[in-house]
Amino acid sequence: MLIKNARTFTLAPPQLKKTNLRIVGSKIAAERQSLAPLKNEEVIDLEGRLVLPGFVNAHTHLYSSLSRGMPMPSSPPRTFEEILKNIWWKLDVALDEEATYYSALLGAIEALKCGTTTLIDHHASPSSIKGSLDLIKKALTQVGLRGVLCYEVTDRGGKKKRDEGLAENERFIEENTTDESCRGYVGAHAAFTLSDESLNLCGALAVKHNTGVHIHVAEDLCEVKDAKGNYDATVVDRLARHDVLTNKSILAHCVHLSPREFETIRDKQCWLVHNPRSNMNNRVGYVPIHQFGEKLALSTDGFPTDMLEEAKFAFLKQRDSRTNDNVNFASLITGGHRLISNIFGKKFGTLEKGATADLVVMNYREPTPINKDNLLGHYLFGLRSSMVESAMVGGKWVMKDRKILGVDENEVFARSRQQAKKLWRRMAK
Secondary structure, rough: OOOEEEEEEOOOEEEEEEEHHHHHHHOEEEEEEEOOOOOOOEEEEOOEEEEEEEEEEEEEHHHHHHOOOOOOOOOOOOHHHHHHHHHHHHHHHHHOOHHHHHHHHHHHHHHHHOOOEEEEEEEEEOOOOOOHHHHHHHHHHHOOOEEEEEEOOOOOHHHHHHHHHHHHHHHHHHHHOOOOEEEEEEEEEEHHHHHHHHHHHHHHHHOOOOEEEEEEEEOOOHHHHHHHHHHHOOHHHHHHOOOOOOOOOOOOOOOOHHHHHHHHHHHHHOOOOOOOOHHHHHHHOOOOOOHHOEEEEOOOOOOOOOOOOHHHHHHHHHHHHHHOOOHHHHHHHHHHHHHHHHHHHOOOOOOOOOOOOOOOEOOOOOOOOOOOOOHHHHHHHHOOOHHEEEEEOOOOEEEEOEEOOOOHHHHHHHHHHHHHHHHHHEEEE
């Protein structure tokens, strides 16, 4: 396939180029203005539209897709722990196979409409653990997205449920080691719901399979108090003792860590993931993202996967906080590409020769001059997800003219509404 008259737009490094792209298989085989069509080559003229690398959501919960508009507790939760116990832990235990599948399918459709081509998901369904990751993979495959999946191990349901979660992670990791579009990770909820024994099992499983642990870290002060009161340690010290902190591990939130803990994490070369909308919604505090170092990424933590909107929230929240301005937002926005490059062993986040052909086409009529020096300004204050017209994953179009190929969206949304009603009734019980 030859894509003509594109304007490729990347933030790391900042580049805006009028060029053509040749796609062969799953990769960009050539990139330059002088490319001429080959015999029998499909030619697509973009007429100057922007082409960006497909967006990456580095930490999300697809199981929350059916929560929108659900009845809230009669007494509004006052603390983060009450939010978990009275809302999310009631929802996840009410999930069955159908609800898990339609949550993932709905979330994947909405993600693709926003230009997101890779989801790093953190799943929990305590009443339906075995095979749950296969259901999510099935949904992502149906829509055409790339995924990195794990099951959330926790002690909340006792050792039997904990061990089922560990087994689900291990099975999925082993069955997807060489999959081109889906990989497995070791999932863990958060240290304050895990004993030292359970943390050790998670760390050992990740070491055994040469992968990372995907875990919430210090999202709320309750976890800091738990580590100090019950283990006479910091949150990071607990994780370090059990091989959870490795250069492949994904640490979400990191709101309430000390400078020394951040230094330890940077030394261990973990990935740190920022979730601004979720942190604001749960009122857990502002994240000192200037402490994250170079291995940082952006995510939605279960909010709809609109990465353009998440970037705007991250930028404006940081500005409003009046804290350290030394934050590289281009690096934060593009960190997900570096993360999945590490996981899949391929090149993402660039539109140069040899890169994986995960890309989005946007119809942006810029009202002011655009060049490599002001790309971030246009990204934050100009681009919107409604401008995403088409998307490609691994060299294949998965959405054209805002129509997802091979998916009846009306039917999915109708069934999702039915599943939501059933889920909410189970939650009420």
